[in-house]
Amino acid sequence: MxxxxxxxxxxxxxxxxxxxxxxxxxxxxxxxxxxxxxxxxxxxxxxxxxxxxxxxxxxxxPVARVLGPAALSYVSPAGFRPAGPGAPAVEQLPSGHPDLRELEKLASHEDAGEAALDEITSPDFVVRERGQVVAVAGYRAWPGWTAHISVLTAPESRGQGLARLTGSAAVAHALAAERLPQWRARVAASRRVAASLGFEELGSQLSIEIA
Incomplete structure (x- = not known):
């Protein structure tokens, strides 16, 4: 330590x-x-x-407040399990596309903050419903060739596999760029999505405020 x-x-x-x-x-x-x-x-x-x-x-x-912990998961090219065919079409948008702002408004402040869409440096991989973006994933290029994955799905569109679908596209892009995908998740649903794509939990992260 x-x-x-x-x-x-x-x-x-x-x-x-x-x-x-x-x-x-x-x-x-x-x-x-x-x-x-x-x-x-x-x-x-x-x-x-x-x-x-x-x-x-x-x-x-003397801990006053805690944020986390969040699981840190990683996937190798050999372990990656991409989403299969037959799902809704995934569209690729330039990083920071204005269509993502409406999705952030639909999500809670906490979820939008955790996703940090404004920090994505890769293309944005999105799914639309009736023309509106309801799910997005991308990654931020971190030091050491790490690709920190960000995923956000509109509350009313969850449970349909859209996080896995867009996340799969982002992970595939990161691996093609020879980067190591990192998935950070606090909630069980996000951890299950990561596991379904082949990620393994190898660590954790949290923040503490000292009283």
């Missing part, structure tokens, strides 16, 4: 502590040296696999 001082870390909201565990290792970002010292001493008591467990953290730290 590594604890580092990073006031502008992208792993958590400003002023919070970010935690990522992956493959038996963990990195923890703290907003200041004093917070890092507190974190380092407290987490030394925990095994690495417990560092992203909110209940375990509350035992050793």
């Amino acid at each position: 590594s604890v580092v001082v990073s006031p502008e870390s992208g792993l958590s909201p400003a002023g919070w502590v970010g935690v990522v565990t992956l493959g038996g290792s963990a990195i923890v970002t703290a907003p200041s040296a004093s917070t890092a010292a507190i974190i380092r001493d407290a987490l030394a008591m925990l095994p690495v696999e417990a560092v992203a467990d909110p209940d375990a953290l509350r035992e050793v730290l």
Whole structure:
């Protein structure tokens, strides 16, 4: 486990502590040296696999609020299980296409924030119903050739396999670009979509605010 001082870390909201565990290792970002010292001493008591467990953290730290945890999943070209034929047509749009704004309005603030469609750098892969975009997926190019997948489906269109359909198109595009697709999911439904595409859960991420 590594604890580092990073006031502008992208792993958590400003002023919070970010935690990522992956493959038996963990990195923890703290907003200041004093917070890092507190974190380092407290987490030394925990095994690495417990560092992203909110209940375990509350035992050793004065935790005020928690975001997550979210599962981090990855898929290789050999493990990828793309969506089959016969589904609704998937349309490819340029990144940041204005038709996505209406979909964001239909979704909850939390879902739209998690999807972060404005951060997608790949093309947007969408499904329409009566001309309106009701599902979209794409990815943001991260360092290390990682493709961070974003998926968003309109509330009234969920349960129809559209997240799997658009997600499959985004993953296929990422693999063709020789990138490693990463799927971050907090809710069980999103984790099931990732698993159906062949993703394996290898880590987790959460953010904590220290009281």
